[in-house]
Amino acid sequence: MLGGIKGMMVTIRSTLNGLRRPVTAQYPKQHLPIQARYMGFPALTWDYKIDEPFCTACMVCIRNCPTLCMSATMKDNPLQQEGKSTRKKIVDTFEINLNRCILCGICVEVCNFDAIVMSHEHEMSVYERNGDRVDLEPLLDMGKQFQQDTAWVPPSELAKKSGAKAEEAAATSDSGA
Numbered sequence: 523m524l525g526g527i528k529g530m531m532v533t534i535r536s537t538l539n540g541l542r543r544p545v546t547a548q549y550p551k552q553h554l555p556i557q558a559r560y561m562g563f564p565a566l567t568w569d570y571k572i573d574e575p576f577c578t579a580c581m582v583c584i585r586n587c588p589t590l591c592m593s594a595t596m597k598d599n600p601l602q603q604e605g606k607s608t609r610k611k612i613v614d615t616f617e618i619n620l621n622r623c624i625l626c627g628i629c630v631e632v633c634n635f636d637a638i639v640m641s642h643e644h645e646m647s648v649y650e651r652n653g654d655r656v657d658l659e660p661l662l663d664m665g666k667q668f669q670q671d672t673a674w675v676p677p678s679e680l681a682k683k684s685g686a687k688a689e690e691a692a693a694t695s696d697s698g699a
């Protein structure tokens with residue numbers, strides 16, 4: 523009997539708490555904030571220093587994608603020929619069928635050029651079966667938005683900075699010893 527009353531009190535208390543501070547949202551009218559590490563659809567990044575994509579269409583991500591939902595072609599980089607870029611090849615076309623993407627992040631893990639990110643984009647529902655085949659321009663737009671929203675720094679630059687800091691700290695502790 524006493525146990526039953528205690529259980530009822532717990533239920534009433536949690537119902538009242540839920541009414542005061544609901545943990546659910548009336549989506550799609552209401553949107554909860556996206557967490558910094560949220561993994562939405564993959565997107566391509568833009569190199570603002572040179573004003574071109576990071577992607578060289580090297581095909582590594584495409585070969586490693588478990589759902590085979592990506593394709594790309596490359597071309598000679600005109601900016602390299604003008605001496606403005608070190609990338610000999612640059613992406614010419616790129617397509618991801620986002621309806622087949624499982625958001626695994628493997629493409630981001632295997633890319634050696636900081637060229638692809640898991641963006642915060644996640645609202646791209648369409649009625650057509652092939653309606654989410656997204657090509658280069660929208661993928662770059664999604665990437666630019668992500669770069670802007672998150673003050674993105676290329677992972678290789680971050681790694682260099684943290685490597686330099688670690689060396690500095692080791693040198694300081696050596697000189698102190």
Ligand code: SF4
Pocket residue numbers: 576577578579580581582583584594632633634635636637638
């Ligand atoms: S996103 Fe990265 S791994 Fe994929 S084709 Fe471009 S450069 Fe290569």
Ligand code: SF4
Pocket residue numbers: 564586587588589590591592618622623624625626627628629630
């Ligand atoms: S997140 Fe996974 S499934 Fe989606 S494009 Fe990248 S490798 Fe393919």
